[in-house]
Amino acid sequence: MIPALQARGFEVHALGRRPPAATVVFHPVDLLDAEAVQASVGRVGAVHLLHLAWYAEPGLYWRSPVNLDWVAASLALVRAFREGGGARAVVAGTCAEYAWGPERLSEDAHCVPATLYGAAKDATQRVLTAYARETGLSFAWGRLFFLYGPREKSGRLVSDAIRALSSGERFGTSPGHQRRDFSHVADVAGAFAALVDSAVEGAVNIGSGAAVPVRVILEQIGQLTGRPDLIDFGARRLAESEPASIEADVSRLREAVGFHPRYDLGSGLTDTFGAYSERQA
Structure with a gap:
């Protein structure tokens, strides 16, 4: 994220x-300490704010009450920023705010x-939108879809599959027919940096615009690692609540913000696997 902002001339x-x-x-x-945040924001005196922090422990964040703490922290941060003279704020939301279909x-x-996570994000967006309207703050909300990339935490699809298959371990998964919109983390960073550097307000989807079957993603990882034989499709049952497809319309990101990604799925997975192999070496 930081290199993408610095490339646009931000300190x-x-x-x-x-x-x-x-x-x-x-x-x-x-x-999470509102008083400490207010003091720090006041010392910085920034004109732009990009707020990405939230509780995101894989497997736990969907239902954790810690989401409530981050609602309060996000509201306090943006308020401190605006009252300190800040002009434009961009905050990360989630595709989990939507009614998936x-x-x-x-x-x-x-x-x-x-989920509680999606509701907490949605509530934060609604309050900050109203606050921005009342105070004249330029405000945008980036709804993030699915991401992957180098140094991704364990507990996520791409990182877990690369680690398991590279180690010669079997990887049990669902049949993999559900379609998901994945973006390389570098493209996500570039999209948020472009949004900060624009005058676009309101919600903007941050995704690739092309959902692909999870099976296709895992098959490509199998080819990269040389161990497609270790993928056990159908070993896990997909929850009935899982939607068949989650795909972003990125027209606003492309046309209004002017951002276009560097990676497609193939080159992004190759980059991610290459970074993992280098670390192992």
Whole structure:
């Protein structure tokens, strides 16, 4: 994310518990501490804000009450930013805000979150949209779909499949016919940086615009690792609540924001596998 912002000429100040790997001005602060956040934001005096932080522990974040803490923290952060003279804020949302169905999801699609995580994000977006309107803040909400890429945490599809197959372990999965919209993390970073650097307001989908069957993704990983024989399709039953397709309409991202991705699925998976192999070596 930081290189994508720096490439657009931004001087980046990072707030958080741990410094990022990239060279930036770092301000150690617990974003769940509203008073500490207010003090840090005041010292920085930034004009633009990009807020990506949230609780995202794989397998747990969908239903965790910690989501409520991040609603409050996000509202306090944006308020402190605006009251400190900030002009434009971009906050990360999620495709889990939508009522998932077979149709491609555009930004005006009905939002009926099925999880606490989705509801918390949706509520945050609604409050911040109203707050921005009242205070004159330029505000955009990037609804993130599925992502993958180098250094991805375990507990996610692509990273777990690469690790297992590269180690010669069997990888049990569903039949894999469900279609999902995946983007390489570098493209996600580029999309958010472009959104910050634009004047576009409101919700903007951050995705590839092309959902593919999970089976296709795993088959490509099998080819990259040389162990397609270790993939056990159908070993796990897909939950009945899982939608057949989740796909972003990215017309607004392409046309209004002007962002176009660098990676397609094939080149993105190749890059991800290459980074994993280098670390192992």
